[in-house]
Amino acid sequence: MKKIRWFRLDTAALIFPAIKGNNWNNLFRVSATLKEEVDPSVLQTAVINLMPRFPSFYVKLRKGLFWNYLQNIDSPPAVREDYAYPLVFMGSAEMRTCCLRVLYYKNRIAAEFFHSVSDGTGGSIYLRTLVGEYLRLRHGITIEYNDSVLDPGDKPKVYELEDSFSKNAGKIAGRELGRKAYRLSGIREKGDFKHLITAVTDSGILHAKAREHGGTVTAFLAGVMLQTIIEIQSEEVPEGKEKPVRITIPVNMRRLFGSRTLRNFVLTLNLGVDPRTGPYTLDELIGNITNQLALKATKQNMAAEIASNVGLQKNLFIRAVPIDIKHIFMKMGYSSYGEQLGCINISNLGVVECPDPLKDYIDRIEFIIGPQQTYPNNCSVSTFNGKTFINMIRNTGGSDLERRFLTKLVELGIPLSVESNDIGGSESQCTASSAE
Amino acid sequence: MYCVKCGVKLQEGTEKCPLCGTPVWNPDGLSAESTYSSRMPDKTFDRDPFAAFLTVLTVLAAVAVSAVCLVLYGRLEWGSIVLAALLLFFVIAVLPFWFRDPNPVIFLPIDTVALELFLLFLCLRTGGHWFMSFAFPCAGIMGIIGTATAALLKYLRKGRYIVIGGLQIILGAFCILLEFFQHITFDTAMFRWSLFATIALFVSGTFLICVGLFRPLREFVNRVFYI
Known part of the structure; x- marks a missing residue:
């Protein structure tokens, strides 16, 4: 398989760059707590080793004329110590560097993703493979690789990188929109604390x-x-x-x-x-x-x-509209429905x-x-x-x-x-x- | 160790229940092991690439307009107005994005001066007589109101509802003044639209001041609108 340089955003991922704001964006985290303290240098090596296996995860968000896209990065993200709270706001500058964070704190290894990259299932496969690679490097354990923990030595498969939305779209479009639901409310924390x-x-x-x-x-x-x-x-x-x-x-x-x-x-x-x-x-x-x-x-x-x-x-008409105008309407649609x-x-x-x-x-x-x-x-x-x-x-x-x-x-x-x-x-x- | 109120098991050494806030009896004086570090994220400068794009676009537009005018007329002609408008657009809409933390208290007076100069240029270029009696006082008052509001919002820690409510009432009064300047400059009729705007702004401004003054109402609005 030839080296992939960039990816179109999948159908679900398109909305996230449009709706991200100055203090909010759509992130999720998967974390594994080990029975021993994490060694950051070994973890960094594991992050580097997974780069060829997960090309769709080691990406930065780029803006084209009509759509956003994900471009492969040349150097992997540096692992960093976890913060006082999970899912710290990921600004545009960080997304232009990498849309994935790998964090550690005491016994815990965490991976945080901008949602355009993957969903919880994809994220948990990445995390388990990362932990597997970390433990292999640290303890020399032998792992029987399967669909939940991928072999870092393998090449990425075409089916792992496909946009399954486009592939599985039905012939008839149908969506049910109901009355707006009750809003849970509260006084928002100052800053980004969660x-x-x-x-x-x-x-x-x-x-x-x-x-x-x-x-x-x-x-x-x-x-x-x-x-x-x-x-x-x-x-x-x-x-x-x-x-x-x-x-x-x-x-x-x-x-x-x-x-x-x-x-x-x-x-x-x-x-x-x-x-x-x-x-x-x-x-x-x-x-x-x-x-x-x-x-x-x-x-x-x-x-x-x-x-x-x-x-x-x-x-075709929507595709021809410049991205910033598209984002305005996507934002409006998202906040309305x-x-x-x-x-x-x-x-x-x-x-x-x-x-x-x-x-x-x-x-x-x-x-x-x-x-x-x-x-x-x-x-x-x-x-x-x-x-x-x-x-x-x-x-x-x-x-x-x-x-x-x-x-x-x-x-x-x-x-x-x-x-x-x-x-x-x-x-x-x-x-x-x-x-x- | 359990919370006597919620019935959930708590970490050893927890001082109070994270759900209901009930203090937890801790006879052994243990301290809870934190699950998260105390490290807070750094505030990073998130420069918008859109600023660079707009700057390039403004410069390209200026070059294109100048080139077209010079080729067609041998001098700038109407191109000078377009160039002045592009400069104004750059100062107001693009320049602040180049700074780490653009302070509106500094940028709003700069914007006001830029707007005044643009209007003066436009007035002189078109041979109008509306600058001193209409454009100068209107833009100046707007600039002063905007700068004062920005300063109050930025430097006062409390009272945002009162500031915004007050701004609306002042803007309401300004509408009458605007129509007065319009009347003496362009000889239009007085109070054709300003009274309606003034009443609407006065009502909403008074409501916001009430929200700011009464704490239960303020907390209700904050909670309901998730502010």
């Missing part, structure tokens, strides 16, 4: 509880979150004036379409209820989410969703698998998505080695949503241990307390 609360639980107990209520883990957590937000809305909004409450759930489409791309291949569904129709029990909410997921997350429906996005991207249909994301990475020798060295694998542009809270979930990690991030002062949501889980019989980045550095403490 509060992170991590709840850890036994995945077996969580799974059993979800089945007891008739849903998957995602549907169960979404149901509990719906109940929490309905409760918050009922305290703030007079009866009869409530807005729909919806959870935005990203659907990994690799399984639906048999894709193995390392680039973005995820679509979001906004699932929920209108509280004006009457009160819902938890089981009804979970059932609602389960049924809506079954109804909407089908290959045909998703292909129609993709077709509406790809159709816009391929429209992109984020207005859901209240919060619950992004479940699922069970993160690792080959055996790696598993012995890793304690945790976590997944964190940043807050949205117009709402302050987000929630991401990952499961590794029998533990589920629920990461709740926010860029506002109060922890009301987290308290209500996690206390509900405890009341349902799910034991949780909770950690926060607020007990860390003194500056983060100050920022957190000053805002409250």
Whole structure:
């Protein structure tokens, strides 16, 4: 395969450069906590070694006349010590250097991505391969490479670099836009500080509880979150004036379409209820989410969703418009509809698998998505080695949503241990307390 | 170690529950191990490449206009007005982006002077008699109001709602003045549109001042609009 110099942005990735602002952009993080302290020099070598294997990750964002594109970088990013909070704002200057960050702190290795590069699944494959390479260099372990941990010596495959959206677009475009959803609100932190609360639980107990209520883990957590937000809305909004409450759930489409791309291949569904129709029990909410997921997350429906996005991207008139003008309209469209249909994301990475020798060295694998542009809270979930990690991030002062949501889980019989980045550095403490 | 209120397990040594803020009894005096470092990110200068693009575009436009005029007429003719407008555009829209932290308190007076000079040039070039009685006072007052607002917003730590509300009321009053200058210069009728604008700006300005003065209302607006 000849050396690739640049990539077109895939269909989902096109929106992110358009909507990024001076203090917000769409980032996500995957991290692995090892059972030993991380050696930065070995980690740097591992980052260098992965460069040829992941050409679509070692890229910088460039601006063309009509579209943005990703260009390969010549030197890999330098690993750096982690900050007081995850997902520190990535400015345009940094994106013009590299859209990937590799960070370390004590036992943790983290990779942060600008969302145009990849999605959670692609990011977690990169992270596991990076950790695998790090442990190979550090301990000389032999790894049985598979689809979750790629062989750094292999050449990148064509199917890993494809834009699966264009390939799998349906013939008929179809998109459902509903009433705007209820907005979670809060007083925004000064600066870029983000509060992170991590709840850890036994995945077996969580799974059993979800089945007891008739849903998957995602549907169960979404149901509990719906109940929490309905409760918050009922305290703030007079009866009869409530807005729909919806959870935005990203659907990994690799399984639906048999894709193995390392680039973005995820679509979001906004699932929920209108509280004006009457009160819902938890089981009804979970059932609602389960049924809506079954109804909407089908290959045909998703292909129609993709077709509406790809159709816009391929429209000749739209293509001919200069990028800055296109960005203005994309920004307007995104702020009018992109984020207005859901209240919060619950992004479940699922069970993160690792080959055996790696598993012995890793304690945790976590997944964190940043807050949205117009709402302050987000929630991401990952499961590794029998533990589920629920990461709740926010860029506002109060922890009301987290308290209500996690206390509900405890009341349902799910034991949780909770950690926060607020007990860390003194500056983060100050920022957190000053805002409250 | 558990939170007595939420029932969640906490890290050993945690001083208060991160969910509800309840203090945690810590008889052994342990301190919690931080999961994140105390390192805060550096503020980096994020120069917009668009500034370079606009600069090149402005220079190219200036060269093209000059060349066309010189070829067609042997002198600048109307090209001088276009060149002056391009210079004004550069000073107002492009120049600030070349600086790390463009201070509006410095740039707004510069912009005002540039605008005044452009209008004076335009007036002289077209043989008009509207500069001293209309353009000079209007642009000058706008510049003073803008600079004062920028200075208050930049250097006062609190009271943004009051400043913006006050600005709206002053702008409302300025609308009447603008129509007065228009009347004495161009002999138009008085109070044809300014009263409507003044009333609207006065109402919204008063509302913002109320928001600024009453803390519960201010917090409600901040929360609802996610400011």
